[in-house]
Amino acid sequence: MNRIEKELAESLPQPKGPFTDAEALELLMAYRKDPSNVPCPLCGPDTVEVLAFIEPEIDPNGFASVTNPEGEYAAALYCHQCFRAVGILAGTGKEA
Ligand SMILES: [Zn+2]
Numbered sequence: 001m002n003r004i005e006k007e008l009a010e011s012l013p014q015p016k017g018p019f020t021d022a023e024a025l026e027l028l029m030a031y032r033k034d035p036s037n038v039p040c041p042l043c044g045p046d047t048v049e050v051l052a053f054i055e056p057e058i059d060p061n062g063f064a065s066v067t068n069p070e071g072e073y074a075a076a077l078y079c080h081q082c083f084r085a086v087g088i089l090a091g092t093g094k095e096a
Helices: 004-009 021-033
Strands: 046-052 073-077 084-089
Touching: 021 073, 021 084
Parallel strands: none
Antiparallel strands: 046 073, 073 084
């Protein structure tokens, strides 16, 4: 059972598209600076929510496993204003 997929399907509108690579990088930098304050490159602050922490490796079927925000993990971010979602590699397991 894929919890993320289920929650996305039930509680959120369909994302209207992906973030660009440049935007994803901005989100990543902001997240690493302060995970509780990640502004959307397009919409500004207070619109991006961390939906879930997922395994950095997503299997070929597109399933992502929920994990804890420790070591290597990815964060699924969603902007409530432009309705776009992105997964960023949030943890490296090496940084202090
Ligand atoms: Zn946005």
